[in-house]
Amino acid sequence: MRGEGIVNSSLDLIGNTPLVNLGKITEENNLKCTLRTRRTDVATVGKVEAFSAGGSVKDRIALRMILEAEKEGRLIRGVSTIIEPTSGNTGIGLCLAAARLGYKVIITLPEKMSLEKERMMTALGARIIRTPTDAPSESADSNIGVARRLVHEIENAVMLDQYSNINNALAHEKGTAVEIIRDIQATRGENAIADVLFAGVGTGGTITGLARGLRKHNKSQNAKNDYKDGLLVVGVDPVGSSLALPASLNRIEDGQSASYAIEGIGYDFIPAGLDRNEVDYWIKTSDDESFDCAHQLIRSEGLLIGGSAGSCLAGALKYLRTTEEGRKISQDPSKTVVLIFADSIRNYITKDWILN
Structure with a gap:
């Protein structure tokens, strides 16, 4: 309390x-x-x-996903980069926790999501990549598709994947x-x-x-x-x-x-x-x-x-x-x-x- x-x-x-x-x-x-x-x-x-x-509400899952990934050895402080597709709130939670724990963060964010969310995550040190709002989720151009591609392209990158985690x-x-x-x-x-x-x-x-x-x-x-x-x-x-x-x-x-x-x-x-x-x-x-x-x-x-x-x-x-x-x-x-x-x-x- x-x-x-x-x-x-x-x-x-x-x-x-x-x-x-x-x-x-x-x-x-x-x-x-x-x-x-x-x-x-x-x-x-x-x-x-x-x-x-x-x-x-997404602060809760962001912290738990990071801490559990550390226990599993998937995330290493000062080494790993967290990449996550989000509508913003999970991203803010991840950026907040990452700032305290020592991770780089890349967020893929649909265009319709508010500028305030983008600025909040930028202030916390994240790189933000905007994606088309109307891109189907299975499309390579969607925020999910772009995040999946970046995980393969960037060394020591990890997608925590709130959708299935x-x-x-x-x-x-x-x-x-x-x-x-x-x-x-x-x-x-x-x-x-x-x-x-x-x-x-x-x-x-x-x-x-x-x-x-x-x-x-x-x-x-x-x-x-x-x-x-x-x-x-x-x-x-x-x-x-x-x-x-x-x-x-x-x-x-x-x-x-x-x-x-x-x-x-x-x-x-x-x-x-x-x-x-x-x-x-x-x-x-x-x-x-x-x-x-x-x-x-x-x-x-x-x-x-x-x-x-x-x-x-x-x-x-x-x-x-x-x-x-x-x-x-x-x-x-x-x-x-x-x-x-x-x-x-x-x-x-x-x-x-x-x-x-």
């Missing part, structure tokens, strides 16, 4: 992010899913990853989930659980790891609800992405765009690290819905979050309003609902959705 003395380095500031009561959002949207606790009334809560050292999900199963359980129990009591999880989905590590970690805990507590191992998991996927199930959800309807401005979630392929069997229900969200909800979080709760947090809230509200189970949850004071807010407004200050 922070506030218990001098920390050893910036790496000790990764994770341990707050679980914040979304009281105004709950009130404004007429939600009753509120914890009646011995200490306080805690409404639907958000895990605010903007408070991590690098400003996002098991430490992506493990960082959340062993870390983020433990924090969520700890903070809920500190408020509600030692037998408390999270009943419902909403998370945006990109590489899949966050939702996969959290689902596994929270379900293990809920199962051990003999959770008294009707969900798989005591937890309902809802994945939020942008319109234009191909991650949701059933596949028919990913169809582009008349008037919809196949591209999306939201950063950090959604892909045109299924990452190996995403276990879709852990997701019980999928919700699609549009850019407009996502940015509207991001503004609502910023202006109502004073949380300086990024656009994908707006997607998560938009997906949660849509599920709670439009599905039979969601409507039950929204009016059930006993339910604990957790939303993952993946990053910070800091990465998007010059983006149109903030300015307008």
